[in-house]
Amino acid sequence: MTAAPPRLTAVTDGWTLTHRTLMHWARRPAQVVLGLLFPVMTVLMFGYLFGGAMLVPGGGDYREFLLPGMYAMTMVFGLETTFTGIATDAAKGITDRFRSLPMASSAVVTGRCAADMLHAALGLAVMIACGLAVGWHWHHGAGRALAAVALLLLLRFALLWAGIYLGLTATGPESVVAVQVLVWPLGFLSDIFAAPATMPGWLGAIAGWNPLSATVSAARELFGNPGWAEDTWPARHALPLAVAWPLLITAVFLPLSVRRYRRLGR
Structure with a gap:
């Protein structure tokens, strides 16, 4: 029997571990639902409890100003989900067991990546x-709105690798x-809720250069x-x-994650 090409094996093994993560979530729907509802609750809290006291630049609607920032915050908070999943598997020895199996070495990382991106897309759709x-509402057409969504998911993809690396280096969940x-601090030290110009000079500079601020400003535009x-x-x-x-x-963080995974147990 001819062995499957390495690339096909990597894809198949990666999907197997993606399916494993999705099945774990399916068995614990309450945890997933609560995770999706938390940012919704935050929107309602800021939009209705504090919205009346907020001044929007140019006199626009506060919720239209707020929502792009909350979409980005949802992407940032997803880092905790990635970290917890990776750290839990590593602490329980599951990651070491995967490494001992005849499977593609990239499957553990890519499988988690794919599952978390699906989760992020679902969370963004709910938001x-x-x-x-x-x-x-968006006002510049569906094409530009989809471009904004792509930027939000790109931020999640980048932070996902940071979460994988931190999860592999952690002592436990x-x-x-x-x-x-x-x-x-990454979420709040940004331009989501306050203009960097209103902060002390050094703090405003940090907020202005925050990657989250760039994504939020671009999404609003x-x-x-x-x-x-x-x-x-x-x-x-x-x-x-x-x-x-x-x-x-x-x-x-992607090469750091791959290197750290290969060095586990050494």
């Missing part, structure tokens, strides 16, 4: 449905607290939603930065 329900310490309209270099070049930052993050 967009929530946005439409509360009065958010309980280390997710350390990841939260990184994720929450593509959706046709109001933004801060700041005259800074990162603000004027948000669209190319929204592509460059995720590519840079991926270029750093």
Whole structure:
């Protein structure tokens, strides 16, 4: 019998592990549903509890201003899901068991990547449905709206590799607290809720150059939603930065993840 080509084997093994993750989620639907509802609750809280006190640049609708930022926050918070899944498998010895099987060495990483991207796409679809329900709309056509969605998923893809690497280096899933310490400042130290110009100079510079700020600003522009309209270099070049930052993050963490996986147990 002729052996399957290495590339076909890698794809098949990767899909097998993707299917494994999806089946785990199917057996625990409550956990998945709660994860999807958390950002929806955040939208309702900020949009209705605090929205009346918020001033939108140019006098636009606050929820139209808020939603692109919340879409991006959902992509960022997905890093915790990736980290927990990878760290749990590593702590239980499941990753080592996979390494001992006659399967493609890339399957564990690519399988998790594919499953988490499917989860991210579902979460983004739920958020967009929530946005439409509360009065958010895109105004520059379906093509530009799809481009904004692609930028959001590109950010998730980049942060996914950061989550894989951190999960492989963690001592266990309980280390997710350390990841939260990184994720929450990344989310709030951006232009989602406040203009960088209103912050102290050094803090505003960090917020302006935050990869999340680039994606949010570019998404607002593509959706046709109001933004801060700041005259800074990162603000004027948000669209190319929204592509460059995720590519840079991926270029750093993808090889680190592969190297770390190969060195497990040594």
